[in-house]
Amino acid sequence: MSDATLENRAVPRPRAPLRPDDGRLARGRRSRARIRAAARELFRECGFDGATLRAIGARAGMGASSIYRHVQSKHELLILELADTQEEAWTRFREQDDRDAPTRERIASFFAAQHEMLARDLDLTVIALRATTYPEARVARRVLTLNDRTVGLLTEILQVGRKRDLAPDLDVLAAARAIFHIASGVRLSWANGLASEEACRSTIEASVTLLFRGLEPRP
Amino acid sequence: MSDATLENRAVPRPRAPLRPDDGRLARGRRSRARIRAAARELFRECGFDGATLRAIGARAGMGASSIYRHVQSKHELLILELADTQEEAWTRFREQDDRDAPTRERIASFFAAQHEMLARDLDLTVIALRATTYPEARVARRVLTLNDRTVGLLTEILQVGRKRDLAPDLDVLAAARAIFHIASGVRLSWANGLASEEACRSTIEASVTLLFRGLEPRP
DNA sequence: ACACTTGTGCGAACAAGGTCGCAAAATTTC
DNA sequence: GAAATTTTGCGACCTTGTTCGCACAAGTGT
Structure with a gap:
């Protein structure tokens, strides 16, 4: 259910999906999951303030700015x-x-x-x-x-x-x-x-x- | 009383004052007062988040970093x-x-x-x-x-x-x-x-x- | 195959709070 | 008056969340 929550609120899909599904969307979904996992881990390890977006991005296998494709803040x-x-x-x-x-x-x-x-x-x-x-x-x-x-x-x-x-x-x-x-x-x-x-x-x-x-x- | 509060908690005097007072301290006191006035005004005008430290410093007639001589954060x-x-x-x-x-x-x-x-x-x-x-x-x-x-x-x-x-x-x-x-x-x-x-x-x-x-x- | 659309990633850049080392000013001590 | 000391100010720099423009990838329609 946590994944669904993230899906529904993701930035790039403000309106209902035009196409049923897409390879791109699948890729994005995997990325989102990685981001969430990385964030959860780092929050536990370093606390919220200690967990840098750059660190989260690194652990999720992407740059810090890319996180903003999936999350607003x-x-x-x-x-x-x-x-x-x-x-x-x-x-x-x-x-x-x-x-x-x-x-x-x-x-x-x-x-x-x-x-x-x-x-x-x-x-x-x-x-x-x-x-x-x-x-x-x-x-x-x-x-x-x-x-x-x-x-x-x-x-x-x-x-x-x-x-x-x-x-x-x-x-x-x-x-x-x-x-x-x-x-x-x-x-x-x-x-x-x-x-x-x-x-x-x-x-x-x-x-x-x-x-x-x-x-x-x-x- | 507000001035006294600021004096007591100011950074540069963690220990009791060595000398009773000092011309330097007087200057510092004036600076602190200017900082406080600037901060109060800007907080009212732009809100806390809108009031930049650089803006506060500018209005108080000094650089942003100098504020930290008088205030911890x-x-x-x-x-x-x-x-x-x-x-x-x-x-x-x-x-x-x-x-x-x-x-x-x-x-x-x-x-x-x-x-x-x-x-x-x-x-x-x-x-x-x-x-x-x-x-x-x-x-x-x-x-x-x-x-x-x-x-x-x-x-x-x-x-x-x-x-x-x-x-x-x-x-x-x-x-x-x-x-x-x-x-x-x-x-x-x-x-x-x-x-x-x-x-x-x-x-x-x-x-x-x-x-x-x-x-x-x-x- | 062709343009065209759209989701995803990247790196540079920005804003803003905060740190640091150096220099000038004010005072004390000799 | 000269030297030492302390307070104050400055500007360059760092960190971190966030934005931006560009490029690439993955589909879709013709």
């Missing part, structure tokens, strides 16, 4: 990785999700799955956040769209809970966004070395619990 | 502005703050003051966020420290409220962090054009209310 390579990682986290969550469990537990289970993925390469999350600070760039919106999908999943969970163990008049979308933003903020501290991986995990846990209970006193 | 110029803006928001808040008002209202009043400042140049906030995505850089930590001060103020407010209209066993620091992260996240959407300035304001309002009430049902 370096950030886009990141988005592709991020999308895959996210997908992986989702399926992992769905596998062990119990829709009848208390909402609080389902949320916790989701973050556990997501955290496991992010811990492997925290870089992705952080740089994705950076991408959203370039509002003119096309990638910023795409990252936000990706985030929206996570928010959507959280919304879904809360929606179920609203009929059971949550306040019936709850604005689930707003609540989902709040949870998401809190988690992002905490991870940023983690990335900056202000919290260990474990501390990050438990802080998110605590914050979600806090949000569930609310700040005001309960009788 | 372009991001540092931003931090200086951000600190000033933040300070301004704080004093504005303190002027109209009523410590006896309900906690919910005090928080709202704080965000109103802060929002007024940020709306003038949203760039600051967004780019500051970007700076935190370079964890190796010294500036990242400094931005987080700046954020911590805001969190501290929120904590203070909540601390007062805990003895009155909030849950007595509330973890005020965690709550303050949660509020801060939510606000940051919403502003990012604003910066990306996904929400108007007014929508940003009201969304933060709604989120804070949500956090106060909590997700779980109340009798």
Whole structure:
């Protein structure tokens, strides 16, 4: 699916394909795959900032400028990785999700799955956040769209809970966004070395619990 | 105070000053002031990314490389502005703050003051966020420290409220962090054009209310 | 076979942040 | 006043993401 994603968004084919397929297109597809593999490897080895486009190009067997035939920017390579990682986290969550469990537990289970993925390469999350600070760039919106999908999943969970163990008049979308933003903020501290991986995990846990209970006193 | 901040953090004086002052230092001080003024103007005119270091240098009457005698990086110029803006928001808040008002209202009043400042140049906030995505850089930590001060103020407010209209066993620091992260996240959407300035304001309002009430049902 | 279209690659070049070594200016020390 | 020292400025240069024009390759239509 990751390959399909890249295909659909590739630069040279803004409109629907005129011809069914083509030797050229096949060659391009192989190149794209090589680029993606090289990028993934180098991101892991040197981090996003450490991975030079020239290095990526070299490993993919082409010049740096040729990469731009297949990708709009370096950030886009990141988005592709991020999308895959996210997908992986989702399926992992769905596998062990119990829709009848208390909402609080389902949320916790989701973050556990997501955290496991992010811990492997925290870089992705952080740089994705950076991408959203370039509002003119096309990638910023795409990252936000990706985030929206996570928010959507959280919304879904809360929606179920609203009929059971949550306040019936709850604005689930707003609540989902709040949870998401809190988690992002905490991870940023983690990335900056202000919290260990474990501390990050438990802080998110605590914050979600806090949000569930609310700040005001309960009788 | 902004000048003092810049003085203290300037590159060429890592250790305590050997001599009390110096004509040379006076000259440097004037240069720093010119750099800051030029940077502030150009940030306003062209935005952070649009303001070239060469342009800033030109307006300050020096070459681009000379700027680095006084500042460690372009991001540092931003931090200086951000600190000033933040300070301004704080004093504005303190002027109209009523410590006896309900906690919910005090928080709202704080965000109103802060929002007024940020709306003038949203760039600051967004780019500051970007700076935190370079964890190796010294500036990242400094931005987080700046954020911590805001969190501290929120904590203070909540601390007062805990003895009155909030849950007595509330973890005020965690709550303050949660509020801060939510606000940051919403502003990012604003910066990306996904929400108007007014929508940003009201969304933060709604989120804070949500956090106060909590997700779980109340009798 | 012929032009014609289109996808792919290349290397030079650009912009912009940042580094480096040298020279001038300002002060201290003798 | 001369020498040493420190601050400030300069311009050349590096790095890296990105753009551009050109050339080649792979098909298509006639």
